Amino acid sequence: MSAAPIRVGLVDDHAVVRFGYRRLLELEGLSVALEAGDAESAYAALGRHARLPVDVLIVDLALPGHSGLALLRRVRGRWPDARVLIFTMHDDAGTVTQCLRAGAAGFVTKSSDPELLIDAVRQVARGQVALSPDIAALTDGARTAPHAGLGTREFDVLNALLDGHGVEAIALRLRLSPKTVANYQTTIRQKLGVVSAMGLLQYARQHGLRH
Known part of the structure; x- marks a missing residue:
């Protein structure tokens, strides 16, 4: 059989x-x-x-x-x-x-x-x-990529930011408060060593997160 x-x-x-x-x-x-x-x-x-x-x-x-x-x-x-x-x-x-x-x-x-x-x-x-x-x-x-050290929620927020969504839209999408999303955004930038949205995009391109 x-x-x-x-x-x-x-x-x-x-x-x-x-x-x-x-x-x-x-x-x-x-x-x-x-x-x-x-x-x-x-x-x-x-x-x-x-x-x-x-x-x-x-x-x-x-x-x-x-x-x-x-x-x-x-x-x-x-x-x-x-x-x-x-x-x-x-x-x-x-x-x-x-x-x-x-x-x-x-x-x-x-x-x-x-x-x-x-x-x-x-x-x-x-x-x-x-x-x-x-x-x-x-x-x-x-193991050595800076974004590999992000927590799961931080990674979700990072991807949403790279997709062009604002804080309010991300909060709605992930069922979080806008303040929480804003805090995540600040933490992500600190961990990745960038200070602006443009720096975040440049980091993403350098590491293959976005083309």
């Missing part, structure tokens, strides 16, 4: 991308049991089941509304054994560190060969940690 196929969830805001990767996964004998275009709908779809309906959840970081990192934390908070594989264009050391700290079981960049994604899904389903070669090469550098 053959083993049941690995059940996969796909969370990516581009429908065409989801379609392409669903076809790829299905051709390799994997079962796509869930699809979503944003973090909220993904979490809601997962929560409609008594038990987690997927063996591996593939999550892009750049999602509308709440980020893929926020979804990762939320899923791991409710289902500690959930196996989440980050699949994204972001490839900076600090982001990798934050995702692994939050409980990601793997991190693969979208520039990787398709076979690497398939292999990573299978590794994660077996309980292993899967990193694409370009990400594995970054992990040593992640």
